[in-house]
Amino acid sequence: MKGKLACAVLLAPFFLLLVTVFLVPVGTAVWLSFFGADQPGLGFGPERTVFVGLRSYVAVLSDPTFLGSLLTVVLYCLIYIPLMVVGALTLALLLDSGVAKLRSWAQMGLYLPHAVPGIIAALIWLYLYTPGISPIIDLFAKADIRISFLGVDTVLPSIVNIALWSNLGYNMVIFYAALQAVPREVLEASVVDGAGPVKQAIRIKAPLVRAAIVTVTMFTLIWALQLFTEPVLLSQSTPMISTRFSPSMYIYDAAFTRNNYGLAAAASVILLAFTIALSYGVTRWTNRKAA
Amino acid sequence: MTLLGRTTVNLVVGISVLYTLLPVLWLVLAATKNVDALFESDLLSLSNFSFADNVKDLFTMDKGLYSRWYVNSVLYAVVGAAASAFISVAAGYAFDKYSFRHKEKLFGLVLAAVMVPQTVLALPLYLMASETGLVNTFWAVFIPVLFNPFGVYLGRIFSQGYVPDEVLEAARIDGAGDLATYFKVALRMLGPGAVTVFLFQLTAIWNNFFLPMVMLSDQKLYPVSLGLYQWNSAASVSPEYYPVVIMGSLLAVLPLILAFMLLQRFWRAGLTAGAVK
Amino acid sequence: MRLSRRTLLAAGLTAPLAACSTPQRRGAGGPVEITFWSALRGSQQVVDAFNSSQSRIRVIFQQIPSGLQGGYAKLSNAARAGNAPDVATIEYPQVPGFAIDGVARDITDLVTDRLKQKLLPQALKLTTFDNRVFSVPLDIEPMVLHYRADLFDQYGLRVPRTWDEFAELAKTVRDKDSAKRLVLFPTDGAMQFACFAWQAGAKWFDTAGGTWRVTMTDEPTRKVAAYWQRLIDDDLVFRNAVESRQSDAQIGQGLVVTRLTGAWDAGAQMRARPGQKGKWRIAPMPVWDEPAVGTHGGSTFAITKDSAQPEAAMEFIEWQVSDPAALTARLKSGTSSQYPVAPGLVETGSKAFPREYYGGQDVYQLFKQEADKVRDGWVWGPRMSATQRVMQDGFAKAGAGRTTLIEAVREAQNGTMPDLKALGLSTEEGER
Secondary structure, three states, X not given: OOOHHHXXXXXXXXXXXXXXXXXXXXXXXXXXXXXXXXOOOOOOOOOEEXXXXXXXXXXXXXXXXXXXXXXXXXXXXXHHHHHHHHHHHHHHHHHHOOOOOOHHHHHHHHHHHHHOOHHHHHHHHHHHHOOOOOHHHHHHHHOOOOOXXXXXXXXXXXXXXXHHHHHHHHHHHHHHHHHHOOOHHHHHHHHHOOOOHHHHHHHHHHHHOHHHHHHHHHHHHHHHHOOOHHHHHHOOOOOOOOOOOOHHHXXXXXXXXXXXXXXXXXXXXXXXXXXXXXXHHHHHHHHHHHO | OOHHHHHHHHHHHHHHHHHHHHXXXXXXXXXXXXXXXXXXXXXXXXXXXXXXXXXXXHHHHHHHHHHHHHHHHHHHHHHHHHHHHHHHHHHHHHHHHOOOOOXXXXXXXXXXXXXXXXXXXXXXXXXXXXHHXXXXXXXXXXXXXXXXXXXXXXXXXXXXXXXOHHHHHHHHHOOOOHHHHHHHHHHHHHHHHHHHHHHHHHHHHHHOOHHHHHHOOOHHHOOHHHHHHHHHHHHOOOOOHHHHHHHHHHHHHHHHHHHHHHOHHHHHHHHHHHHHO | OOOOHHHHHHHHHOOOOHHHHOOOXXXXXXXXXXXXXXXXXOHHHHHHHHHHHOOOEEEEEEEOOOHHHOHHHHHHHHHHOOOOOOEEEEEHHHHHHHHHOOOEOOOHHHOOHHHHHHOOHHHHHOOEEOOEEOOEEOEOOEEEEEEEHHHHHHHOOOOOOEHHHHHHHHHHHHHHOOOOEOOEEEOOOHHHHHHHHHHHOOOOEEOHHHOEEEOOOOHHHHHHHHHHHHHHHOOOOEEEOOOOHHHHHHHHOOOEOEEEXXXXXXXXXXXXXXXXXXXXXXXXXXXXXXXXXXXXXXXXXXXXXXXXXXXXXXXXXXXXXXXXXXXXXXXXXXXXXXXEOOHHHHHHHHHHOOOHHHOOOOHHHHHHHHHOOEOOOOOOOOOHHHHHHHHHHHHHHHHOOOOOHHHHHHHHHHHHHHHHHHOOOOEEEOOO
């Protein structure tokens, strides 16, 4: 198709944005991680911009609080992603089985939390975790169970729960749509083979929506690695969430409360590399499994 | 299928729906309570019903900041999502219908951009905004949210699906210019797709928390998310903020729930496009 | 939009244009205007008093949130954008940080000998780095022991003079009433802990030899950590945040019998709990072997890099820290009991501070006696807010029995070093 001008006009606004709010910032982050405004010695003299090599990276990687934040987010992913994928897929399969009643109402209900903004989802759950306000804690108390949702061991599962609540229905709908697209002949063939409904669901249907599973896993992973809003909000109510709880919180803290741009930039680049590496890993792993 | 199987299926689905709905129901009930009733946590009792008082408190607290936040959120989200959808769909269409050098490589870049965590861009964006004097202004939050690479991806898929090449060819034979064809013919066909992209971005911007937190120090420019966050930090010291935050949350959720109820089929289209392809 | 990376960095880190962009605020023949930010209570009254005392300089005051509640972030952001106020209030621990960031300007040449002679030398030392003065201290706050005289009488307790006596007393209090405790170990109290360590002779940071030497787990700190750890392990102290409703309740309901805080807190306590009038007294801190104390709190005034009127700013600062009218104005606000860094003002404070709340006690005479015991040689570090936060994360876990205090301090040091290294500072760890 000809029409170079039209093509350029249609693409220009997007590419302008791509350059200004994406490429230049990424480049700047990389640049900031290699250059610093240094003052020698105690640091009270005049500063000059110098190439600092890997200094910021060495500093970040030797910072136990940064490594701790990475560990936290990995742990979070390990709990959250399997629960999310298995949970959403199970619900989709149940709905698809044709046995569940009121299917469209169930879908609406399950989907509803996704319309609740992340910060408000976190607020709702924060209050459901707050002693005195929470009917859940009261309920447990009546059964003589004292439970703290914001304690040292429970705070991570509590965050997982918020994310799960927000996104379970959303991913379920994706799976459900993919299942609905599976040609009926394939399923009928398997029934003839004598597979029961459970076996049919796990052995026949689930593999058929592999593409959807990979997509959901990828997006869930990318979002999970950015973990910020929920812990930041909960940290207002519990000392068990530090200001460097997740890598994103570490970056925010380094950049805007510690005024340490080199450190923040290096941590950003590491988080970026980490995200790319893990996403690549997931793709490779799922592809190999397919083969 | 056995009766036991049926019961189990319906039980699991039922419990899951309760899990997703009860917290929202709690929000609605809690919004009718004053501070004392909130801490007595007898949610179903209708004494201490102070829904109207809470609404009044919400809009008068701190000189009516909440209504400013609300207007800001609507501006950021509705105008931002509309502009963003328009830009993304145009780009997606161009990626589909035109061929140019390094097209697939560029598209790969677009897809890669989806993956980049927002926190990575925060510091550089802040410094750029600082340099250009945009920091702590409306634009500092508004411009970055226009960028929506996932929207371009969806736009390309919709363009493939909804805009047949023959139609464009026919328009060209009629002597219409490429741009005129896009705006008069293709865009109409892409309408439902654009609404989907709009909805995705609307939620994303309404959810936006990190960027405003980085960019804005003037409370009057805050979106609802950041404002409620700030009020919540005050609540642990001054409990009178609790009912206000709860009511504020409820009112912030309503428009999105409404949008989704009314525009259900559009987001379904987006989800399917994203997943099945 | 043209953005070179160099200017980008410059905008963030040095803001060279800032000085030019600050408008000259001298009207034709009118007074010089300077801006002043502070979170200190009573600042408005002090500014009003200054503005009416003369007509050459007019101070425009803005109340800002306290440092870690957003005040410091606000100052940093303003400095980055090139519009920091002429005069900013910075607490001692944050002075080196703001000096290194170039927010607080080197004011060595503006501090006259006349001013120096009015101030306690140990206070000025805390704001002097590399032989350069970066801010002027307002108050120095030795930590003191607040105690409930009524409860002490009721239980027949004696005011502890040493830490051994203090630990004994903690046991007695719990035995008398199992709901009560002698004191709170604040899990958000890295600064209180620093003060304990300071008193014991610790030296977390040292700048000798042009290098930041960091030794946060030195022998005195280990001693202090072990002491409090035992009190925690034996359940002899409360352990929760002091900035919390829980702590409010502990004080309000008389569950906590003593409080260890800086001198300034006498005024805050008076304002927050008028109902406890007459019940509290103040005594010197318990000591180890030698009569020494550390400080807890205290503020300084810095002139920022963006100030176009440093001389006028310094005149205002000098008046604030050394003129009796300034202290009187602040104490009149009824919320402050700052101990001035200018010994000449102690009499003024003694007269202006109402005595009824503390049962007629002349607390300023006690503060004076304690301020003279502030141990020499303490140096705050270059990223104290961050160090403090990491330590408090550890304390919160230690309060829940998940780690120990000394481990929390060690983590704080480990979490601080990468920061200093990434800033390009010359650093060393461990004792010399």
